Amino acid sequence: MRWLRALDVALVVALVLIAPAADAQIQLDSNGKLTLYGDFRFRFESDWDSHRADGSLRDDRDRLRIRGRVGLNWSPIDLMTVGFRLRTGKRTAQQSPHLTIHDFEGNDTGPKELTFDRLFLQFGRTSTEAWFGRNSYPFWKQNELFWDDDVSLTGGTVRHEWRQDRSELGLVGGFYLLPDGMEAFAGNLTAGQLVYTYRGPEVGTTLASGLFLISGSDDTEYLRLGNGARDYKIWTADAQARFNQWTIPVTFGLDFTHNFQSYSPTDPDPITAANHDQKTGFVASVAFGQTRDPWDWLAAYYYAYIETFAVNASFAQDDWMRWGSQGQTDASDFKGHELRFAMSLIRNMNVVARLYLLDAITTVQDGKRFRVDLNYRF
Numbered sequence: 001m002r003w004l005r006a007l008d009v010a011l012v013v014a015l016v017l018i019a020p021a022a023d024a025q026i027q028l029d030s031n032g033k034l035t036l037y038g039d040f041r042f043r044f045e046s047d048w049d050s051h052r053a054d055g056s057l058r059d060d061r062d063r064l065r066i067r068g069r070v071g072l073n074w075s076p077i078d079l080m081t082v083g084f085r086l087r088t089g090k091r092t093a094q095q096s097p098h099l100t101i102h103d104f105e106g107n108d109t110g111p112k113e114l115t116f117d118r119l120f121l122q123f124g125r126t127s128t129e130a131w132f133g134r135n136s137y138p139f140w141k142q143n144e145l146f147w148d149d150d151v152s153l154t155g156g157t158v159r160h161e162w163r164q165d166r167s168e169l170g171l172v173g174g175f176y177l178l179p180d181g182m183e184a185f186a187g188n189l190t191a192g193q194l195v196y197t198y199r200g201p202e203v204g205t206t207l208a209s210g211l212f213l214i215s216g217s218d219d220t221e222y223l224r225l226g227n228g229a230r231d232y233k234i235w236t237a238d239a240q241a242r243f244n245q246w247t248i249p250v251t252f253g254l255d256f257t258h259n260f261q262s263y264s265p266t267d268p269d270p271i272t273a274a275n276h277d278q279k280t281g282f283v284a285s286v287a288f289g290q291t292r293d294p295w296d297w298l299a300a301y302y303y304a305y306i307e308t309f310a311v312n313a314s315f316a317q318d319d320w321m322r323w324g325s326q327g328q329t330d331a332s333d334f335k336g337h338e339l340r341f342a343m344s345l346i347r348n349m350n351v352v353a354r355l356y357l358l359d360a361i362t363t364v365q366d367g368k369r370f371r372v373d374l375n376y377r378f
Helices: 002-016 270-274
Strands: 034-048 061-077 080-088 099-103 114-124 128-135 153-164 167-179 185-199 203-215 232-243 250-259 280-289 297-306 334-346 349-360 366-377
Touching (some): 153 185
Antiparallel strands (some): 034 061, 034 366, 167 185, 185 203, 250 280
């Protein structure tokens, strides 16, 4: 029955294909100083065979969900941009902008709210720039297992790049307030990252290393399991190799994280005490193909092993699991697999199917999840 529902969604996708596709971003004035952009997602999501940490079985769940985002950028002079963006999603959830429009089991679909996830002032040229305000995560990454794309940061960023021929060396740093939901803050992040990229005609590589220092706050409202109060000192190392000389492009990825913060086995917080030595994670991936032009396709596989404190679970991805509550995902203490298939349909539109199979590292918690997304952007 679950897969028949997915086929129903596929029929909706087929009907949407007749819609015309706009160019990416819309110029609202003749000088190109005012730009409108946005995206829309329609999702079918199914969760089944999922156990809680105490071994009890969660009810299976099938849902239809949507995400909408729209932004406006204004560049009054060449070196300055003022921007903002509105997104759907619960005000209590920094990790997800998705709204449930139908639950096949009749569960509550939750509130329908809008919030700002970008409001910034940016200065600079192509090689050097700085921004202040609320904006997207500015550091290089090849997946969301360390940091979710939807978790925006409030503070300031400075970036500089040195370029020579096909090589590029970038340095990014900043200081930020960390979100507690979408309207409050809890703790701060000081971070820096060095990124080297080589773009060869047949082979390309990216190497990155960063240090992310999170200072917790005792005053948190929505963040779960002590994630807002706990300190983290996380080092990340990332590598990606791209091979373009073959008939099908192939990309290999490897990511490693380690938290150098010391936690005591006698810490008064029981979660910190029980997981004081769970501080390492890695992700290995391989992808075949690409989704640049209509009817391009991509198939990918990811294996993730993320210990409890290898990431801050309140700011990492919310794709792999159902664990958590009230829009907050407990995105650590797991090992498992993602199988992904994506196809570009028409300009600025694609469909992505993903299957997740995972188990907790320290408990019997587990889960299976399947998603089909129809994505459109302008």
